[in-house]
Amino acid sequence: MRIRFTKMQGAGNDFVVLDETQGRLGLGAAQYRFLADRHFGVGADQILSVRPAPSPEVDFEYVIHNADGGEVEHCGNGARCFVRYVRERGLTEKRTVRVQVQRGVIELTEADDGRVRVDMGAPVFALDQVPFDPTGLTPVPAGATPDHRWQLWSLDLQPNQASAPASQAQEAMVNVAILSMGNPHAVQLVGDVDTAPVLDHGPLIERHPAFPNRVNAGFLQIVDRGHVRLRVYERGAGETLACGTGACAAVVAGIRIGLLDHRVDVQARGGQLTIEWAGGMQDHVFMTGPATTVFEGSIELPDSLSNPA
Numbered sequence: 001m002r003i004r005f006t007k008m009q010g011a012g013n014d015f016v017v018l019d020e021t022q023g024r025l026g027l028g029a030a031q032y033r034f035l036a037d038r039h040f041g042v043g044a045d046q047i048l049s050v051r052p053a054p055s056p057e058v059d060f061e062y063v064i065h066n067a068d069g070g071e072v073e074h075c076g077n078g079a080r081c082f083v084r085y086v087r088e089r090g091l092t093e094k095r096t097v098r099v100q101v102q103r104g105v106i107e108l109t110e111a112d113d114g115r116v117r118v119d120m121g122a123p124v125f126a127l128d129q130v131p132f133d134p135t136g137l138t139p140v141p142a143g144a145t146p147d148h149r150w151q152l153w154s155l156d157l158q159p160n161q162a163s164a165p166a167s168q169a170q171e172a173m174v175n176v177a178i179l180s181m182g183n184p185h186a187v188q189l190v191g192d193v194d195t196a197p198v199l200d201h202g203p204l205i206e207r208h209p210a211f212p213n214r215v216n217a218g219f220l221q222i223v224d225r226g227h228v229r230l231r232v233y234e235r236g237a238g239e240t241l242a243c244g245t246g247a248c249a250a251v252v253a254g255i256r257i258g259l260l261d262h263r264v265d266v267q268a269r270g271g272q273l274t275i276e277w278a279g280g281m282q283d284h285v286f287m288t289g290p291a292t293t294v295f296e297g298s299i300e301l302p303d304s305l306s307n308p309a
């Protein structure tokens with residue numbers, strides 16, 4: 001089957017976007033993995049599907065699959081590309097678009113300067129909704145350091161000696177803040193993102209048994225109360241050049257710990273995002289950033305992929 005696609009990126013987080021407004025393509029995990037494959041397919045961190053509104057309250061449905069083929073609840077950088085896509089293709093004239101995602105409804109607005117502002121919804125801190133199972137884990141004592149005003153958890157990163165190469169088989173204890181932006185995040189403070197063990201510890205955190213649905217692992221460097229640097233080892237995709245929900249989770253964690261103001265510029269490896277959160281448990285998080293169409297194309301999906309994965 002040959003399908004058409006649009007390649008897009010938001011701060012370097014890249015996507016294959018599929019127009020399913022005229023009907024479903026009926027793709028499965030193996031076909032999403034193929035599209036995301038940077039050698040045999042198109043190459044992307046996530047695959048975004050644009051679908052018709054499932055109810056009169058919204059304008060579209062937005063479905064996200066990670067590079068590993070798994071469907072996920074939310075994608076912030078993808079949301080900005082979504083609104084750029086539907087406006088560029090004339091699928092809507094609206095400047096503010098309401099979109100149904102797995103976690104609920106989000107509002108996307110294309111600003112005059114070409115950036116896109118997304119209402120990312122409220123963060124979720126209830127551990128069972130992340131989900132996160134603290135059984136057997138050690139809570140970091142609140143006040144352990146002057147800036148720890150929020151419960152962090154110590155994770156024991158026992159690499160699987162059998163699979164981890166000797167260079168990576170380092171035991172480690174990391175203190176993480178746990179929250180959800182619709183998708184799960186574990187954020188830790190580091191002194192320098194450039195030297196943080198993102199590729200060593202990222203996979204160990206992603207698959208830590210305390211996260212029944214796995215987790216996105218954020219490495220947050222505080223520059224000052226209005227500026228941070230961030231790297232994210234994403235669930236189902238590995239380290240990406242930017243992670244929108246990860247930027248939201250990291251800034252929310254920094255504000256709750258008492259280290260950040262309510263509007264923060266986040267410098268990711270692929271670009272800059274601006275995150276705003278007033279700090280109330282019901283307050284929504286707002287993200288502003290770029291969205292770019294890179295190219296359009298078509299690709300033949302091998303018939304062998306159509307068999308159930």
Ligand SMILES: N[C@H](CCC[C@H](N)C(=O)O)C(=O)O
Binds near residue numbers: 072216237246
């Ligand atoms: N890897 C994420 C989904 C994509 C999130 C990220 N690309 C963003 O911009 O928010 C997860 O499994 O929850």
